[in-house]
């Protein structure tokens with residue numbers, strides 16, 4: 177499967193940057209030679225040297241900056257990249273030039289806010305190679321302090337994460353943006369498969385009989401599951417990046433990485449997939465934290481930072 181589109185585009189951008197640098201160097205040399213009284217060289221007409229950046233100045237400054245990214249700049253300059261197309265050599269350069277703009281995405285991230293308003297107990301296979309079945313989609317847990325259903329919290333956080341990832345230059349799709357849907361876990365996986373997402377992040381919150389249980393965890397497909405063998409290493413790498421970023425960024429307690437064999441949404445996935453359990457809605461203080469807007473922002477920034485680190489590794 178081809179997941180190299182974004183990388184190819186980045187390579188082209190790097191190439192454009194190099195072209196600009198080479199053209200600028202050529203212009204500098206031409207001027208230097210021209211100014212040497214005894215060089216004997218024919219002075220070239222200025223029009224012969226077309227520096228692409230002259231055109232780019234008519235576009236916005238961010239676009240010009242992103243043409244020649246320094247190493248690591250992707251992380252420091254995560255704004256979406258919208259670049260003016262460069263003119264072919266010899267095209268007239270004009271301030272009124274309305275070059276065609278091309279949107280450059282760093283890749284598609286699919287978010288799956290877990291559950292929905294009503295569960296569906298009809299059964300579906302837990303894996304393409306298994307006769308074992310599970311409910312198509314369950315109802316999820318409920319906040320003991322907030323009284324909020326898990327499906328509401330999951331969508332709140334997923335929508336915030338979507339905005340954060342878009343700011344970092346990713347394309348983002350959600351399996352649902354409302355509660356009145358009936359999407360099974362197989363169907364959710366197939367949506368991301370069909371879109372050939374670079375990564376799927378499933379957003380959930382935990383529940384436990386004990387109100388003391390607390391902490392976030394990041395789940396990924398277990399290495400022993402044959403149907404997810406091809407996506408397992410990348411899924412684990414993404415899970416590790418997100419877990420580390422959550423530890424650094426939130427200060428909340430971590431329950432670590434959890435490999436899972438039994439999740440329908442993992443077993444049907446043909447693209448790398450992780451599931452973030454944000455914390456326990458059955459723990460009164462964690463339930464309240466997870467609905468606190470400041471904590472939610474901190475949490476999604478951390479997930480996004482983890483995704484960013486993972487994606488940069490995959491871009492190399």
Ligand SMILES: [Zn+2]
Nearest residue numbers: 290316380381
């Ligand atoms: Zn859940």
